[in-house]
Amino acid sequence: MAKSKQISAADKQLIFRLMRENFDKHARWYIGGIISMLVIAATTSASAWIMYDIVKQIIRGHDFRMVVAVSAAVAAIFIIKGFASFFQVFFLSRAGNSIVSEQQRKIYDRLMQQGVAFYQDNASSDLLVRVTHNANAARNIVDIMITTFVRDLFTVVGLLVVMLWQNFTLSIAALIIGPLAYLGVRLILKRVRGLMAKELSSIGEIIKVMQETSVGIRVIKAFSLEGLMKERMNKAVCDVERRANSIATLEAATSPIMETLAGLAIAGVVLLSGYMVVHNIGKDVEAQLMSFITALLLLYEPAKRIANVRVKIESGMIGVRMMFDILDHPLSLMEAKNAKALPKGKGKIEFEDVSFSYVDDHQVLKHINLTFPAGKMTALVGPSGSGKSTMINLMMRLYDPQKGKIRIDGQDLRATTFRSLRERMSYVGQDTFLFQGSVRYNISLGKPDATEDEIIAAAKAANAHDFISGLRHGYDTNVGDNGSNLSGGQKQRLAIARAMLRDSDILILDEATSALDSESEALIREALERLTEDRTTIVIAHRLSTIASADKIVVMQDGEVVEEGTQKQLLAHRDGLYRHLHDLQFHTGDDVFEDDELDDMR
Numbered sequence: 317m318a319k320s321k322q323i324s325a326a327d328k329q330l331i332f333r334l335m336r337e338n339f340d341k342h343a344r345w346y347i348g349g350i351i352s353m354l355v356i357a358a359t360t361s362a363s364a365w366i367m368y369d370i371v372k373q374i375i376r377g378h379d380f381r382m383v384v385a386v387s388a389a390v391a392a393i394f395i396i397k398g399f400a401s402f403f404q405v406f407f408l409s410r411a412g413n414s415i416v417s418e419q420q421r422k423i424y425d426r427l428m429q430q431g432v433a434f435y436q437d438n439a440s441s442d443l444l445v446r447v448t449h450n451a452n453a454a455r456n457i458v459d460i461m462i463t464t465f466v467r468d469l470f471t472v473v474g475l476l477v478v479m480l481w482q483n484f485t486l487s488i489a490a491l492i493i494g495p496l497a498y499l500g501v502r503l504i505l506k507r508v509r510g511l512m513a514k515e516l517s518s519i520g521e522i523i524k525v526m527q528e529t530s531v532g533i534r535v536i537k538a539f540s541l542e543g544l545m546k547e548r549m550n551k552a553v554c555d556v557e558r559r560a561n562s563i564a565t566l567e568a569a570t571s572p573i574m575e576t577l578a579g580l581a582i583a584g585v586v587l588l589s590g591y592m593v594v595h596n597i598g599k600d601v602e603a604q605l606m607s608f609i610t611a612l613l614l615l616y617e618p619a620k621r622i623a624n625v626r627v628k629i630e631s632g633m634i635g636v637r638m639m640f641d642i643l644d645h646p647l648s649l650m651e652a653k654n655a656k657a658l659p660k661g662k663g664k665i666e667f668e669d670v671s672f673s674y675v676d677d678h679q680v681l682k683h684i685n686l687t688f689p690a691g692k693m694t695a696l697v698g699p700s701g702s703g704k705s706t707m708i709n710l711m712m713r714l715y716d717p718q719k720g721k722i723r724i725d726g727q728d729l730r731a732t733t734f735r736s737l738r739e740r741m742s743y744v745g746q747d748t749f750l751f752q753g754s755v756r757y758n759i760s761l762g763k764p765d766a767t768e769d770e771i772i773a774a775a776k777a778a779n780a781h782d783f784i785s786g787l788r789h790g791y792d793t794n795v796g797d798n799g800s801n802l803s804g805g806q807k808q809r810l811a812i813a814r815a816m817l818r819d820s821d822i823l824i825l826d827e828a829t830s831a832l833d834s835e836s837e838a839l840i841r842e843a844l845e846r847l848t849e850d851r852t853t854i855v856i857a858h859r860l861s862t863i864a865s866a867d868k869i870v871v872m873q874d875g876e877v878v879e880e881g882t883q884k885q886l887l888a889h890r891d892g893l894y895r896h897l898h899d900l901q902f903h904t905g906d907d908v909f910e911d912d913e914l915d916d917m918r
């Protein structure tokens with residue numbers, strides 16, 4: 317962490333970058349805001365200056381017209397200042413709100429570019445804090461920088477000119493407190509930094525507990541984990557409360573320091589000026605002193621804000637740093653500069669000597685050489701952890717293999733644009749994810765410009781139309797949070813309808829392992845048969861029916877392909893792994909096997 321003495325060079329660069337990136341876009345608002353602030357600074361100084369004329373006219377004035385002119389000037393100064401304050405807020409809040417939305421868009425765009433690996437390394441609660449809190453921190457820093465260094469600084473300079481002009485000796489006496497105030501604030505800075513970082517991580521923990529509660533509520537209830545969750549939440553909430561208190565105390569601690577110093581300075585000035593009046597030193601001394609003391613009193617607030625600016629910047633910089641961390645985080649998966657679209661083809665997929673590991677010391681796939689024939693169904697089978705899902709992850713280019721090549725219709729995936737690759741594929745997974753919205757919306761995600769007829773045809777082909785028609789609002793029924801208003805089998809059929817609508821020539825299917833009731837299972841099986849027809853299909857197969865209808869079966873073990881062939885060929889291998897897996901399932905009487913299918917297989 318940087319020393320407390322100065323804002324670190326890295327932070328200065330970030331602030332500069334933040335200002336540069338945001339100033340151009342919102343120049344109109346900022347220029348309006350800056351002009352308003354200059355007017356505020358000028359009118360504030362003028363209001364101190366005019367005290368001289370007020371006192372002079374009242375005490376010694378013989379010309380009533382001058383008195384009228386002075387009072388008109390006073391009114392004008394205050395009216396102008398009032399309008400300038402309005403425009404300052406008007407312009408700066410527009411710029412500020414626009415910065416927040418701009419930064420949030422930028423962060424989200426960057427997150428969208430990141431590969432799956434990034435999301436595994438970063439907790440979603442942490443990302444949430446970054447999108448919500450940190451974008452606001454960026455706005456605050458820009459606001460603080462501009463108001464402090466334009467409005468407050470110019471006000472202070474204007475008032476200092478008034479003071480020096482009115483009485484040089486008193487000015488020097490009063491200004492001795494400046495360096496003392498600076499020393500006082502420095503003491504506070506260091507602690508604020510550490511506390512802010514900790515407070516943010518506690519806020520992240522609150523969000524994490526809340527997310528886990530919402531997603532895992534069934535498990536929490538079933539295992540009576542309410543107490544445990546409450547304890548976690550309580551701890552996080554207390555941490556935030558404690559740190560917020562400490563930060564507030566520290567920020568407030570600048571007040572007694574500043575008030576004491578200001579009190580001493582003003583008392584000193586009163587003493588000195590009293591002496592001058594008593595001994596009649598100087599011309600129009602009373603008028604001068606009124607103007608001087610007004611300027612000194614007006615100086616206090618902006619000077620305090622300037623002295624405090626580092627504490628404020630320190631607090632905000634934690635969020636800004638976190639924001640730039642995300643914006644500058646290298647992309648885990650990049651599209652090649654000269655990437656080409658994947659041309660329409662039959663959908664043949666080849667793995668050539670592919671090796672892959674998620675983490676350095678654990679190789680998950682080892683030298684895979686394999687072809688998935690175009691227009692045919694290939695089933696991947698093998699024990700849990702053998703690498704089946706990883707094969708699919710690589711095929712969709714969610715990760716890149718460390719070694720070897722994957723080609724679709726002869727084109728290397730690394731030389732292919734993400735969009736064209738993903739457009740050629742549909743994916744139906746074990747856990748169907750549904751987005752907040754209607755049934756229609758969720759199906760249409762397969763092809764956003766689909767017509768109503770196409771959506772209904774896809775739902776019919778997926779055996780989903782009947783149940784959808786029976787829902788309260790038919791296709792307009794809201795599916796709830798991640799489809800919570802639908803059953804597992806219904807959700808799966810919606811996913812199949814989505815893939816039907818997409819009508820891509822490669823289909824990737826991760827079959828559900830969880831048991832469905834037999835009617836649901838039959839409907840899904842029938843829908844899948846329709847979906848997989850004449851498509852290159854790669855399926856992680858758990859059901860015997862799927863394996864039996866596959867054109868090719870690939871058996872995996874410990875990241876290697878140990879057998880491949882048709883069902884018949886593999887069963888003929890008495891000592892083969894497939895034969896072993898098959899016998900194991902058969903003898904356990906797993907209900908996914910049906911007698912007639914087993915007879916067929918033999």
Ligand SMILES: Nc1ncnc2c1ncn2[C@@H]1O[C@H](COP(=O)(O)OP(=O)(O)OP(=O)(O)O)[C@@H](O)[C@H]1O
Binds near residue numbers: 700703
């Ligand atoms: N994101 C990840 N980070 C690190 N290791 C992972 C990750 N995903 C999977 N693995 C590891 O890679 C290996 C292969 O996992 P994979 O999910 O491909 O197996 P699988 O055959 O699909 O298993 P299952 O049938 O249980 O789904 C396992 O040892 C697993 O622990």
